[in-house]
Amino acid sequence: MKKPQEASISITGLAKRFEKSPLYQNFSLEIPGGQITCIFGPNGCGKSTLLNMIAGLIPLDSGQVRFGGRALKDIKIGYVFQNYRDALFPWLRAIDNIKYPLSSTGVSSRQCRLRAEELIHQFDVGFDLNRYPYELSGGQQQLVSIMRSLATKPKILFLDEPFSALDYESTLSIRDKLQDVFISTGVTIVMVSHDLEEAVYLADNIVLLTKRPTQIAEVITFNAGRPRTPNILSDPEFVRLKAYSLDVFRREANRS
Amino acid sequence: MSSSSLNRLSKAATSLLSVNIGTLILLAIWWIAAALELIDRVLLPTPAETFVSLWNALISGDILQDFGLTLYRSLYAFMIALVIGVPIGIILGSSEKIYQSFEFLIDFFRSTPATAMFPLFLIVFGIGDFAKVAVAAFAGALIIFFNTAYGVMNARKTRIMAAKVMGVPRWRVFRDVIFFESLPQTFIGLRTSISLTLVVIIVAEMFVGSTNGMGQRIIDAQQVFDMPQMYASIIATGVMGYGLNQIFLITENKFVHWKGR
Numbered sequence: 001m002k003k004p005q006e007a008s009i010s011i012t013g014l015a016k017r018f019e020k021s022p023l024y025q026n027f028s029l030e031i032p033g034g035q036i037t038c039i040f041g042p043n044g045c046g047k048s049t050l051l052n053m054i055a056g057l058i059p060l061d062s063g064q065v066r067f068g069g070r071a072l073k074d075i076k077i078g079y080v081f082q083n084y085r086d087a088l089f090p091w092l093r094a095i096d097n098i099k100y101p102l103s104s105t106g107v108s109s110r111q112c113r114l115r116a117e118e119l120i121h122q123f124d125v126g127f128d129l130n131r132y133p134y135e136l137s138g139g140q141q142q143l144v145s146i147m148r149s150l151a152t153k154p155k156i157l158f159l160d161e162p163f164s165a166l167d168y169e170s171t172l173s174i175r176d177k178l179q180d181v182f183i184s185t186g187v188t189i190v191m192v193s194h195d196l197e198e199a200v201y202l203a204d205n206i207v208l209l210t211k212r213p214t215q216i217a218e219v220i221t222f223n224a225g226r227p228r229t230p231n232i233l234s235d236p237e238f239v240r241l242k243a244y245s246l247d248v249f250r251r252e253a254n255r256s
Numbered sequence: 257m258s259s260s261s262l263n264r265l266s267k268a269a270t271s272l273l274s275v276n277i278g279t280l281i282l283l284a285i286w287w288i289a290a291a292l293e294l295i296d297r298v299l300l301p302t303p304a305e306t307f308v309s310l311w312n313a314l315i316s317g318d319i320l321q322d323f324g325l326t327l328y329r330s331l332y333a334f335m336i337a338l339v340i341g342v343p344i345g346i347i348l349g350s351s352e353k354i355y356q357s358f359e360f361l362i363d364f365f366r367s368t369p370a371t372a373m374f375p376l377f378l379i380v381f382g383i384g385d386f387a388k389v390a391v392a393a394f395a396g397a398l399i400i401f402f403n404t405a406y407g408v409m410n411a412r413k414t415r416i417m418a419a420k421v422m423g424v425p426r427w428r429v430f431r432d433v434i435f436f437e438s439l440p441q442t443f444i445g446l447r448t449s450i451s452l453t454l455v456v457i458i459v460a461e462m463f464v465g466s467t468n469g470m471g472q473r474i475i476d477a478q479q480v481f482d483m484p485q486m487y488a489s490i491i492a493t494g495v496m497g498y499g500l501n502q503i504f505l506i507t508e509n510k511f512v513h514w515k516g517r
């Protein structure tokens with residue numbers, strides 16, 4: 001079922017600068033396919049920029065990003081933005097937002113409907129998708145964003161702080177739905193998180209970044225099985241890795 | 257009638273009253289000022305005289321013809337403005353480079369009163385009806401064009417990125433995202449534009465050799481000091497402007513239902 005080879009990401013020799021100073025210089029990172037990788041780092045170190053560069057939304061100054069040996073245009077990706085309010089299309093009903101990635105690329109309306117039904121089932125949606133996004137709660141809107149990003153059955157799913165604008169309850173529930181989708185599809189997930197506990201909870205790999213010019217401080221692996229449940233929060237290995245990650249983060253933050 | 261529906265009726269009446277309390281106050285002041293002859297009787301007729309004059313003009317039907325002609329000219333001008341303004345706005349707004357190269361020209365014409373162009377348009381189009389419509393269309397198109405371009409330029413970047421990352425073809429990003437993103441601002445342009453075309457048409461009817469229309473009617477009444485008729489015509493013109501604005505607001509709320517949410 002899983003084809004990790006296909007959906008891995010190799011970043012080599014990446015460089016990016018904005019007017020004043022370099023953000024990335026000779027930056028390389030391997031993101032394994034079929035796993036969840038969380039990116040964690042200080043404010044403004046370039047997490048969003050990194051994600052956007054990998055997803056082809058902003059250009060690199062130099063370097064290369066390959067997806068299991070392939071180029072971006074040869075692979076399907078999904079992207080979930082931090083601010084669902086600005087990312088969903090308010091002129092379309094929620095259901096049409098979900099179908100849009102398919103309908104806009106010429107998929108038949110029957111196929112669109114079938115795929116939407118599949119997603120509704122998978123996410124166990126309990127609210128009315130015939131409403132407009134602005135009629136839904138924040139959590140519901142972000143759920144719609146995630147469903148939209150998965151409509152095309154992408155090989156890689158990028159999420160940029162998808163929970164940061166949500167309340168705690170929505171965060172927990174959507175986080176677990178995301179994990180379920182991962183378990184059943186094996187999609188490669190790359191997620192920026194500002195919550196270390198959340199990162200360790202979800203991730204197979206946690207990439208800790210330094211202050212700019214940004215380098216990799218450390219990549220930490222967490223092998224616990226899935227589905228992970230809140231019980232894992234008291235698992236000794238979880239506690240140890242979380243504390244260790246925090247140490248690394250503190251060390252990097254205090255370095256001048 | 258049941259007591260609950262009576263209740264509802266009285267509630268509706270109360271809210272109508274509270275919305276229009278300012279209007280009633282103004283009418284009262286007008287009435288008192290006219291009755292006490294605080295202002296020369298010739299300059300300020302009573303509200304009653306004015307509304308009787310309006311009523312008579314309606315019954316005889318001659319005001320309806322002028323009303324219809326002015327409305328027709330304003331809408332005609334607006335339609336031309338729409339057909340020219342929206343596409344140009346979209347094109348210029350979609351490229352910062354193109355917009356910048358036209359920026360001075362745009363600002364210059366925006367700052368030039370459209371009425372200053374009357375003589376030019378008269379020479380180009382003759383003294384017929386179309387010269388008036390053309391000036392009004394010119395003024396209206398500038399407003400529409402400017403607002404549309406502004407709406408396109410300020411389309412939310414995240415939504416465009418969201419469509420891009422889905423692999424949506426460029427032209428579809430334009431049609432499905434940027435166009436809708438620009439709609440709220442475009443509608444502001446349309447609403448301002450219909451008001452402006454009405455202004456220009458009225459002025460043109462007053463001073464640019466016209467024999468009919470509300471502008472002409474107001475001027476005619478003034479010439480013969482028929483003040484009740486003049487006030488009646490001004491009020492009728494105001495009703496037209498208000499009505500047009502309301503129609504646009506309703507259309508806007510329906511089409512751009514997500515605005516401000």
Ligand SMILES: Nc1ncnc2c1ncn2[C@@H]1O[C@H](COP(=O)(O)OP(=O)(O)OP(=O)(O)O)[C@@H](O)[C@H]1O
Pocket residue numbers: 018019023042043044045046047048049050
């Ligand atoms: N278009 C741009 N022009 C100039 N500087 C930019 C631009 N985009 C980002 N930057 C700068 O690059 C740095 C990294 O930005 P980025 O948004 O990627 O950081 P981040 O790690 O996602 O931050 P946050 O934790 O706030 O989400 C910031 O210092 C930002 O000011």
Ligand SMILES: [Mg+2]
Pocket residue numbers: 047048049160
């Ligand atoms: Mg960010």
